[in-house]
Amino acid sequence: MIISILCLLVSSMTTYSQNTERYVGQYALEQLGQGSATFDYYLKKKDTIFNGVFQYDQLSKESTKRVQRIISYRGEFVRNKLQGNWTFSMKNLRSIGEQRAQDYNLISPTSGNEFFLSTGFDKNDPIGNWQVIKRSFVTSKPTDTLYRSNLKFSKKHVKEHFMVDHKHIKIAGSFNDKGLLNGEWKIIHKGQDKNIMEIREYEDGAIKKHYFKVNEQMIFVDYLGLDMSKEKNKETWEDVAYDELYVAVHELANISTYQIEESDERIDQLASFSTDRIQEAFMEYHRYKGVNIWETAAKNKVDLFNKNSVSLRRHPFSSQEVEAIDAMKEDLLFIKEKLRKFDDEKMMEIGEYQYETLKKTKEIYQLITTRLAQLEQTVSITQSDALEYLKREELDHRIFEEIDFPEVIDVTFKDEQMKIKTGLPLSFDADNFKLIDLADFMHKLQQRVASLDAQAQKKLNDLLKQTKLNEIEDELIKKKDKALALYAQDIEKDTFNAYHQGTAKNAKRFVNDKFRQYASLSLDEKKSRIDEFIACFNAVIDLYHLQSDIPSRLDRIEELYTRTVWNPYTYSDMDERVKKRIFVAYDKILVPFLLEQINKEINCKDIPRNIDNFKRLYDRMVEIREQDTKHIERQVKKENDPLMLFKLLSIKYSE
Amino acid sequence: MMKSLYLFCLYSLLILMFPYKLIAQEVSEEETTVNAPSTGSWFHTYGKFRLGDKLFWDAQTHFRTAGFDGTDYFGRMAQVYNRHGIKYLFSKRFTATVGGVLRLNFSPDPQNDDFENIVLEPRIWHQYVYSMRFDHFKIFHRFRFEHRWSRSNLEGSNYRYRNRYRYKYYMYIPLNNRKLKPGTFYFSPDIELIMQSGRSVKGNFIEDLRFRPKLGYIASPQLQYAFSLMYTLGQTFDDAAVLDSRFILNFNVYYSFDLRKFKKRIPETNVKD
Numbered sequence A: 001m002i003i004s005i006l007c008l009l010v011s012s013m014t015t016y017s018q019n020t021e022r023y024v025g026q027y028a029l030e031q032l033g034q035g036s037a038t039f040d041y042y043l044k045k046k047d048t049i050f051n052g053v054f055q056y057d058q059l060s061k062e063s064t065k066r067v068q069r070i071i072s073y074r075g076e077f078v079r080n081k082l083q084g085n086w087t088f089s090m091k092n093l094r095s096i097g098e099q100r101a102q103d104y105n106l107i108s109p110t111s112g113n114e115f116f117l118s119t120g121f122d123k124n125d126p127i128g129n130w131q132v133i134k135r136s137f138v139t140s141k142p143t144d145t146l147y148r149s150n151l152k153f154s155k156k157h158v159k160e161h162f163m164v165d166h167k168h169i170k171i172a173g174s175f176n177d178k179g180l181l182n183g184e185w186k187i188i189h190k191g192q193d194k195n196i197m198e199i200r201e202y203e204d205g206a207i208k209k210h211y212f213k214v215n216e217q218m219i220f221v222d223y224l225g226l227d228m229s230k231e232k233n234k235e236t237w238e239d240v241a242y243d244e245l246y247v248a249v250h251e252l253a254n255i256s257t258y259q260i261e262e263s264d265e266r267i268d269q270l271a272s273f274s275t276d277r278i279q280e281a282f283m284e285y286h287r288y289k290g291v292n293i294w295e296t297a298a299k300n301k302v303d304l305f306n307k308n309s310v311s312l313r314r315h316p317f318s319s320q321e322v323e324a325i326d327a328m329k330e331d332l333l334f335i336k337e338k339l340r341k342f343d344d345e346k347m348m349e350i351g352e353y354q355y356e357t358l359k360k361t362k363e364i365y366q367l368i369t370t371r372l373a374q375l376e377q378t379v380s381i382t383q384s385d386a387l388e389y390l391k392r393e394e395l396d397h398r399i400f401e402e403i404d405f406p407e408v409i410d411v412t413f414k415d416e417q418m419k420i421k422t423g424l425p426l427s428f429d430a431d432n433f434k435l436i437d438l439a440d441f442m443h444k445l446q447q448r449v450a451s452l453d454a455q456a457q458k459k460l461n462d463l464l465k466q467t468k469l470n471e472i473e474d475e476l477i478k479k480k481d482k483a484l485a486l487y488a489q490d491i492e493k494d495t496f497n498a499y500h501q502g503t504a505k506n507a508k509r510f511v512n513d514k515f516r517q518y519a520s521l522s523l524d525e526k527k528s529r530i531d532e533f534i535a536c537f538n539a540v541i542d543l544y545h546l547q548s549d550i551p552s553r554l555d556r557i558e559e560l561y562t563r564t565v566w567n568p569y570t571y572s573d574m575d576e577r578v579k580k581r582i583f584v585a586y587d588k589i590l591v592p593f594l595l596e597q598i599n600k601e602i603n604c605k606d607i608p609r610n611i612d613n614f615k616r617l618y619d620r621m622v623e624i625r626e627q628d629t630k631h632i633e634r635q636v637k638k639e640n641d642p643l644m645l646f647k648l649l650s651i652k653y654s655e
Numbered sequence B: 001m002m003k004s005l006y007l008f009c010l011y012s013l014l015i016l017m018f019p020y021k022l023i024a025q026e027v028s029e030e031e032t033t034v035n036a037p038s039t040g041s042w043f044h045t046y047g048k049f050r051l052g053d054k055l056f057w058d059a060q061t062h063f064r065t066a067g068f069d070g071t072d073y074f075g076r077m078a079q080v081y082n083r084h085g086i087k088y089l090f091s092k093r094f095t096a097t098v099g100g101v102l103r104l105n106f107s108p109d110p111q112n113d114d115f116e117n118i119v120l121e122p123r124i125w126h127q128y129v130y131s132m133r134f135d136h137f138k139i140f141h142r143f144r145f146e147h148r149w150s151r152s153n154l155e156g157s158n159y160r161y162r163n164r165y166r167y168k169y170y171m172y173i174p175l176n177n178r179k180l181k182p183g184t185f186y187f188s189p190d191i192e193l194i195m196q197s198g199r200s201v202k203g204n205f206i207e208d209l210r211f212r213p214k215l216g217y218i219a220s221p222q223l224q225y226a227f228s229l230m231y232t233l234g235q236t237f238d239d240a241a242v243l244d245s246r247f248i249l250n251f252n253v254y255y256s257f258d259l260r261k262f263k264k265r266i267p268e269t270n271v272k273d
Helices: A002-016 A244-253 A267-283 A293-297 A319-344 A348-354 A356-370 A372-383 A385-389 A435-487 A498-519 A523-560 A580-600 A606-624 A630-636 A642-648 B002-026
Strands: A021-029 A033-044 A047-061 A067-078 A081-095 A100-102 A105-107 A110-122 A128-138 A141-153 A159-166 A169-175 A181-189 A196-203 A206-214 A217-220 A237-241 A308-313 A408-413 A416-421 A562-567 A572-577 B038-050 B055-068 B071-091 B094-106 B118-133 B138-150 B160-174 B184-188 B190-197 B206-211 B214-220 B223-235 B242-258
Touching: A021 A047, A033 A067, A081 A293, A110 A141, A159 A267, A169 A267, A181 A267, A196 A267, A206 A267, A206 A308, A237 A244, A244 A267, A244 A308, A244 A385, A319 A356, A319 A372, A319 A435, A348 A356, A348 A435, A356 A372, A356 A408, A356 A435, A372 A435, A435 A498, A435 A523, A498 A523, A498 A580, A523 A562, A523 A580, A523 A606, A580 A606, A580 A630, A580 A642, A630 A642, B071 B118, B094 B138, B214 B242
Parallel strands: B038 B071, B038 B242
Antiparallel strands: A021 A033, A033 A047, A047 A067, A067 A081, A081 A110, A100 A105, A110 A128, A128 A141, A141 A159, A159 A169, A169 A181, A181 A196, A196 A206, A206 A217, A237 A308, A408 A416, A562 A572, B038 B055, B055 B071, B071 B094, B094 B118, B118 B138, B138 B160, B160 B184, B160 B190, B184 B214, B190 B206, B206 B223, B214 B223, B223 B242
């Protein structure tokens, strides 16, 4: 007993031995920055622990220089936790009127508005009445309360009642013991002449009924694909915050179009307005104009109250649906990009009058462009997170409108009227909606665009070539002259060797023949085939350079496959062949075989092939020099067929 | 080339003349007589196994026969040698070797019971070889020292310890190539003077003088062959004024293997040529 009393005494002494001090001066809150503050605190392991009163005021200039923003906190901490009454205020004030002197200060009256939030906390948990007031000031005096919302927390720290009073709307409702919207929520849309009553019935967070009362008539809001009963499939319901996603789900599902006589608005627009106000009101209890109000004040990150207020049933996407959603986004991007590029194409100015393909492409692209906004809208719905909360099989044309393209259109080309098939896909069936069908439609459209683009690009390249043909022909002639000069030994005399000598006659004849062949082509053929001829002359030049390298490459392999051994009897260095069988196969069979091919096959197709084969043989011989090739050496023994030797040496021989 | 050959012949002649004069001085007053030449044949294998960049294992096995009982050269088994050593390569021109020999001496008269059939003769040996490179041939100087414990095959004879001092001068002259390389026939004139010392050596300091003109062939860096007919001249044990002479057929096989790991044997290759 005595020990217990002593322990109590010691612990209480320890508690009170923490000396609380008061700080007055500049202090920075993490999200807001510097402000003037007054607070009580003590230090614990060099950490500042708020304990006692806390006041913070920050004055900053808004973008317009005359408006000043003042953010203020008032409240109390107990060991870093929010306790008791707290207020947050954000004022936008503008100095008006004449300044007057008071003691040593210059004072002027202000006008502006204020967001004021008063709350209650018990160790960071919200309690009691929370209230948001938005009001205006004129000459430093509050004149008008523009907005008021109340949220009451019960002792169990859950939301209990909610009320909004706004000049356009009045909302009142309550929550169940889990903090979810429950029971009847009455919303009054204030009109100039007559108010409109909106009723939302919630059951455990799920909206059960939603209607407007007009002249004692109930006009129900129609939701498509939205599950409104929690009785079945309870496991697929999720408690979520009344946030942007919840609002998006409601706006997507709301298909009502009823026009109320007493209002200019349709009921889906009125419902949307009230949904937005509720979401905004909930949010403003913890976030206002980008400031996370309580996380900023409480220093440490805390979830001050359960933000989940409503329930939604989720219908998870199947893997095919996920793929379809991703594919649609890619397909739309592709289509838009191609349309944009085609639209920017300068060659089209003359092209559409010259080529039927281009004219046809232009007309079809214009057709797609007229539906582009609809395509974008459709794809954007599929990209929305809200879609997963709607039953896709129940959706129809009221959400996904069918996109129809004509099969045939009239086109005038070169003063001739013609009908052309668009080749565009038939629309998906909106009344038997499936995401996969929509994706299929988008993909077919994308493929059609890709096909049109490929055809158009070919023609545009033709046009480009036509304008640049003279330049390209200059290049062709230069290549031809260079190839002839190389083999005529007019240039690079030093590198001319026996291998060049072996092919020179054939190479020169080939180049001359090819050039004559080009010269005899029609203009259209020249445009389409000039690249082929340039590539051919390039191949001859490449062959020349390969032949220049052949002696050094052969020497290199010879050197690689020669080892110098010191003979301990004659005290001499002696050269010895390593991997003899492989080297013999290379030296006696493969190299002569390839050189013969090079000499024999002087044509556009075979020159690059023979160059590649020779390079691959050389690279492989270098590569296997340091590898264990016992197995290969056994296999190449007695093998004389070059093609089989290529295979045994794992060299890809192009035939 | 001709000049080099001329100088070589002159040098060889001087060396050939030198031992006769030396022998004559040793046996000053007595007249020197040379016994009728005996015959023999030697079959030698020389192995060199490369163990490291600088080390070789030298392994030699010699089979020797002698003329006997009316059969020249191949009459009886004379000796079997097992010579092993470790060779250190100081440079490509100078090497040193140290090791041991176990020689088996067979009876000079196999039918005679007074002789033991086989007598063992152990030796310790070390040698130093220096090579001189010329444009088209090579000259070698070999100094070998042997410490031998030997006895005759006579029953009851005692072992006696002697030292041998051997100097050998030999050349490699390629015949069908300018350099010594695989596929080359070569001529190798070879002269060796073997001197001895020991308690039992009385005036017969010159044990042997060997003239061995070899013809050889280099089959590969690892294998070569040589053949020669050697003439030797040496003081007899009993009477230093009496010289023994021999004609010996000589068949040699030289081989070498590199026992180092594969990668060490191959110089670095630039793969990204």
